[in-house]
Amino acid sequence: xxxxxxxxTPLVQGINLTKIFRYGLIWGEPVxxxxxxxxxxxxxxxxxxxGESGSGKTTLGKILLGIIRPTSxxxxxxxxxxxxxxxxxxxxxxxxxxxPQHPEEAFDPRWRLYDxxxxxxRIHKLIGSKEEEKEIxxxxxxxxxxxTSLLNRRPFEVSGGEIQRAVIASALATNxxxxxxxxxxxxxxxxxxxxxxxxxxxxxxxxxxxLLFISHDIxxxxxxxxxxxxxxKGRIVEMADVDKLINEPLHPYTQGLLGIVKVEYVSSYAxxxxxxxxxxxxxxxxxxxxxxxxxxxxxxxxxxxxxxRY
Amino acid sequence: MDVKALSFLGIKGKxxxxxxxxxxxxxxxxxxxxxxxxxSLFEPFEPPSSTHLLGTDDVGHDVLTILIYGAxxxxxxxxxxxxxxxFIGLLTALIAGCYEGLDPIISRILxxxxxIPRIPFIVIISAFLTPNIFIVxxxxxxxxxxxxxxxxxxxxxxxxxxxxxxxxxxxxxxxxYIILRHILPATFPLAVAQFVLEGGHAILAEASIGFFGLExxxxxxxxxxxxxxxxxxxxxxxxxxxxVLGPPILMLTITLLSTTFISIDxxxxxxxxxxxxxx
Ligand SMILES: Nc1ncnc2c1ncn2[C@@H]1O[C@H](COP(=O)(O)OP(=O)(O)OP(=O)(O)O)[C@@H](O)[C@H]1O
Ligand SMILES: [Mg+2]
Numbered sequence: 001x002x003x004x005x006x007x008x009t010p011l012v013q014g015i016n017l018t019k020i021f022r023y024g025l026i027w028g029e030p031v032x033x034x035x036x037x038x039x040x041x042x043x044x045x046x047x048x049x050x051g052e053s054g055s056g057k058t059t060l061g062k063i064l065l066g067i068i069r070p071t072s073x074x075x076x077x078x079x080x081x082x083x084x085x086x087x088x089x090x091x092x093x094x095x096x097x098x099x100p101q102h103p104e105e106a107f108d109p110r111w112r113l114y115d116x117x118x119x120x121x122r123i124h125k126l127i128g129s130k131e132e133e134k135e136i137x138x139x140x141x142x143x144x145x146x147x148t149s150l151l152n153r154r155p156f157e158v159s160g161g162e163i164q165r166a167v168i169a170s171a172l173a174t175n176x177x178x179x180x181x182x183x184x185x186x187x188x189x190x191x192x193x194x195x196x197x198x199x200x201x202x203x204x205x206x207x208x209x210x211l212l213f214i215s216h217d218i219x220x221x222x223x224x225x226x227x228x229x230x231x232x233k234g235r236i237v238e239m240a241d242v243d244k245l246i247n248e249p250l251h252p253y254t255q256g257l258l259g260i261v262k263v264e265y266v267s268s269y270a271x272x273x274x275x276x277x278x279x280x281x282x283x284x285x286x287x288x289x290x291x292x293x294x295x296x297x298x299x300x301x302x303x304x305x306x307x308x309r310y
Numbered sequence: 311m312d313v314k315a316l317s318f319l320g321i322k323g324k325x326x327x328x329x330x331x332x333x334x335x336x337x338x339x340x341x342x343x344x345x346x347x348x349x350s351l352f353e354p355f356e357p358p359s360s361t362h363l364l365g366t367d368d369v370g371h372d373v374l375t376i377l378i379y380g381a382x383x384x385x386x387x388x389x390x391x392x393x394x395x396x397f398i399g400l401l402t403a404l405i406a407g408c409y410e411g412l413d414p415i416i417s418r419i420l421x422x423x424x425x426i427p428r429i430p431f432i433v434i435i436s437a438f439l440t441p442n443i444f445i446v447x448x449x450x451x452x453x454x455x456x457x458x459x460x461x462x463x464x465x466x467x468x469x470x471x472x473x474x475x476x477x478x479x480x481x482x483x484x485x486x487y488i489i490l491r492h493i494l495p496a497t498f499p500l501a502v503a504q505f506v507l508e509g510g511h512a513i514l515a516e517a518s519i520g521f522f523g524l525e526x527x528x529x530x531x532x533x534x535x536x537x538x539x540x541x542x543x544x545x546x547x548x549x550x551x552x553x554v555l556g557p558p559i560l561m562l563t564i565t566l567l568s569t570t571f572i573s574i575d576x577x578x579x580x581x582x583x584x585x586x587x588x589x
Contacts, residue, residue: 062476065480066480067476067479067480090482093480093481093482094481094482096480096481097480097481098476098477098480098481100473100474100476100477101473102473105472105473105474106473106474106477107474108474108492110495110496119478119483120481120482123478123481123482123483123487124482
């Protein structure tokens, strides 16, 4: 397995990413799912993405994996441009893994869990014999505390928590460097949630994977202990280390997510506005917010916020 | 959506399957089970008796023998046409469904083939060629594959857009790997349903060609037999029609019915939206 020595150059670099979805020819109002996002992930560094539903977290995650091609902007994975999928060598793909938002959708329903978990290994022809494969799969299952007797079942024959573990096992099979984990706990009960989160955290620490952890729940995102980026209408509006963001959130939207300030209730708001994306709901809006969109800027100590008040 | 769909056919499907297997059996063992050689001639229009269980026709062929050999033609045409057109249609659907860039072109080609009214067109072609059954098979396949492709393509697209396919592509699986390992198995039951349906269509189309007397005259098919019978209007003056016309029509009908039963049964299983239809 090729590993990279340099810790200084980013492993994943998203430059000015914008994704606009268009519907139909006439009626559809284009949706800016991701707008002008810049992201740098150093080798081994992790990031949590949070924000309300529809803020573009999944879309951003998929762009960074090269699953969705951005409308504009570039994604560099260790220097290789993922926006040109034909040019991406296969060994680069082996270093990524993806845990989709709906774990039961992550596997072929016709295949047993065993084969689904083993598939990344088979795609990259990383195993010599059946015995070796079996050994690796059982080891993986053990790592994610998945009962090996479940391996013979098919995805719809196990519970949500079990399939989530299986998907994580499969995602780990090729020893990835970068892993996108989209809402891994949204379908689970509280105690299973905690188990899965702890599992992911352990794995990250042990294998030193760069994890992009996506959750709409800022509490869950903060539990992971990574740097947190808060998304709103496709933009990153605040980004800081977890302690800073939780203890002194600057953006009124983040404060709203944390329940610190009361948020104005707005029954509907413009999808694509000219000014600040939070203008409609902001309790402390000012005059320029309506006309101009604030840029994400560093307010000291690697704390970034896009708000005119700072 | 599941291979299992094939293993538990419903009652309709089972009846259809039994009938079709019966016809296949007759076709395959024709030389063994038919009472006479298909070329041997007897007195014309003999009523059913112990020597000729279904009587004889206008030129003196034993009707039962002709019927048994006719099964051979029908099954051969149905099977071969279904095989060719399912193969081409499935391949086309897979390519169109998984390569977005090619889809518009392929769709136009499919549209072109689909607007051609098949049976009239085949009848016209046959009128000029007086074809043997191999040409019939080729012509039928030529016009048959597009419908299979059209039916299977949406399913291919649906499976191809599933999250697990995206995940596999993301981690390095090639398009053909995904097609062969994931998409093809998912479309397999629908392809089987389409195969059976296409076989039925081909049997009917071949019978129509025979019925219009446009086949190679030496072909012993049910369609030709009906055609010969109808040319002698004398059969309707007495009850002769009951044995020269009835049996081939009956065989044709139950064969088509059985293929329809099987394909409807499979399709309702694969496509749950069709289940409300009360067949
Ligand atoms: N394939 C698509 N086609 C068109 N629009 C899309 C598509 N995927 C997402 N969108 C739109 O882009 C926006 C962002 O969607 P996205 O799925 O990234 O949000 P999210 O932050 O992941 O939300 P959630 O927390 O509900 O998962 C939404 O307005 C959504 O309607
Ligand atoms: Mg999402």
